[in-house]
Amino acid sequence: MDDRALDPSLTLLLDALERTPDNHALRVHVANLLVAAGRHADALKHFRQCESDPKVGTEAQLGVARCTLAIGDAEASLAACERLLEAAPEHPKGLVARARAKHARGQHKEALADYDRATTLDPQLAEPALRDALIRDASDPRARFRVVSGGGPSPEAAPSAVIPETSVADRVTFADVGGLDEVKEKIRMRIVYPFANPEMFKAFGKKVGGGILFYGPPGCGKTFLAKATAGECRAHFINVGLHEVLDMWIGNSEKQLHQLFEDARRRAPSVLFFDEVDALGMQRAKLHSGSMRGVITQFLAELDGFASRNERVLVIGATNTPWDLDSAFRRPGRFDQVLFVPPPDRPARVQILRLKTTGKPVADLDFDAIAAQTEGWSGADLEHLIDSAAEHALTQSIARGSLEPITAAHVEKARAKVRPTTREWFSTARNYAQYANEAGQYDDIADYIRRNNY
Ligand SMILES: Nc1ncnc2c1ncn2[C@@H]1O[C@H](COP(=O)(O)OP(=O)(O)OP(=O)(O)O)[C@@H](O)[C@H]1O
Ligand SMILES: [Mg+2]
Structure with missing residues (x-):
């Protein structure tokens, strides 16, 4: 042809x-x-x-x-x-x-x-x-x-149907995650180094592994960061989307859940990631279904088991509704490390914009100017912005019959359509930070709101 x-x-x-x-x-x-x-x-x-x-x-x-x-x-x-x-x-x-x-x-x-x-x-x-x-x-x-x-x-x-996993080839590392320097540093200290040097940590009587919970507004990199953490630890990443699998578990749930944890142990070093963990950790008071309660009890038991005997398996959970999470999940040995994953600040937005345009034809874009105009945008919003700008450039390329790089005009056109998504989350979160922060669990949110005049 x-x-x-x-x-x-x-x-x-x-x-x-x-x-x-x-x-x-x-x-x-x-x-x-x-x-x-x-x-x-x-x-x-x-x-x-x-x-x-x-x-x-x-x-x-x-x-x-x-x-x-x-x-x-x-x-x-x-x-x-x-x-x-x-x-x-x-x-x-x-x-x-x-x-x-x-x-x-x-x-x-x-x-x-x-x-x-x-x-x-x-x-x-x-x-x-x-x-x-x-x-x-x-x-x-x-x-x-x-x-x-x-x-x-x-x-x-028989292979378990509920265990999707990314391969080593898709490894994402901290270099792929823009900004979040403080969070990355905490993860390095508390997770990556202990993972790499279990003997040293044991010598000081510290346990390796245990649970960590990421929370924050949508699209700011919780899932991405969990994946990158596994990448940094050179560990298998086992990603469990709870909303999808809970249905499957009803009935045979406890056994399946146990199987999932066993699988993570077999594949150690591994990161067992429970996305949308709030699906599981819904305050027990709100749960009417008895079968769900069984799953939760089992989940907590597995976490406890992990805390006492597990080595080189890290459990990470992520949620954007931490207030829906039963406090039983935060007890020592369970998700005892809780990290707030905030929206990217201006330098982080520049970094994310750079990352998301790598490999694409771009005219010399002023990333700092775009970052200045995208206060409150999440990483996902910025990714969406670049994708739409790229689409505009492609449409123009096709119309003109030549390869047109992404220009400031394309970005501007895209920006008019993309809506930042984190503000809404903060308007809910503010209530918890103000009125339900007895144990200080929302201090990071309160801090963020204060520093950014939200
Ligand atoms: N800091 C970042 N650096 C680079 N890319 C980012 C960053 N934050 C978000 N992204 C991009 O946005 C996408 C969505 O982020 P991710 O799924 O990790 O958000 P999330 O916090 O888990 O959101 P949700 O609460 O909706 O699950 C990622 O796949 C990634 O491409
Ligand atoms: Mg996510």
Whole structure:
């Protein structure tokens, strides 16, 4: 097919690529569009050029695996997957790609194992049709269960459906988190160093591990910071979205919950992250459902167990409604370290803006000026701002037929539409800081409000 027959935006992007051949992010993007257009052989050439770029290499390798398989070269596809998995053995998409390559080569059982591992790590990758085909083709339809010494399929060995986990390859570190220097320093002192030097801390009679709770307005980096903390500790990151999994737990919840903690222990060093922990820690008075109460009791028991015998597993919780959290959660040995994650201050906003524009075509933007105009914006708001500005630049590029970088005008246009989201949170939080702060648990909020004249 000739490029002129392509949709116009792809043609434009190919032009832009000719002018900036080293823009690997763009090249991978174009290659993905070519795949979508069914042009696997062409896409493959682009992917191959980006395989060794640390920024986009993983995506490029996945692209190579996919395209080679599409053009009937399962050997090359498998080789691409092996390269990827060598660097990142637990990369969920890499495992799915290898499952496909092995399936094509007739290694059905191994393919099924890869598929099951991948979907345990990231349940969103589940493709029932693929799994059905793998099971059909594998000689033993119960290959999903590992046989333990007593014989017979062991449900213990079956992958738990509630444990998504990011792979080492997606490692985020503090360098990716803008600002929050004080919070980072506290995390370094209380978590990262003890994790790295457990012996030293033990010598001084200090425990390693235990629970830590991040709270603060939405979009200011709690989840991101938890992930980065795991990255800094070079630990597995096990992310449990409580709202999604609580339903699953009803009925069999206590056992599942125990399983989750056991899994974290097996994978130590690991960070077991409970996002939206308020879902679980709803003040017990507000809870009517008996089954939920059982889950909470179990959760607290697990935390206590952790405090006494656990090593090198860190439990992190995050919430933006700390006032919904039962005080039982904050007892010593549970979430006894509580950290406020505030909105980014001006220098932090500059940093976040820089981080979010890295790798994108930008005219010389005055980040400090943008930061000055975005008081009270969260990191997520700023990310949204840059995304919208990038969209404006892309639309203009397509209209003009040339690559237009993001300019101050694009940012300004975007800023008129994006609404900062932290003020509303503070209007609720202020009430707690003023009227329900007997134990001083909202001092950080009160401080922040005072210092920033909220
Ligand atoms: N300090 C920061 N540095 C860099 N990026 C940030 C920062 N804060 C937020 N972001 C960006 O905003 C996105 C949303 O942040 P995150 O999910 O961590 O917020 P949150 O505090 O967990 O919000 P919520 O309470 O809604 O769960 C992140 O994925 C990240 O890209
Ligand atoms: Mg979050």
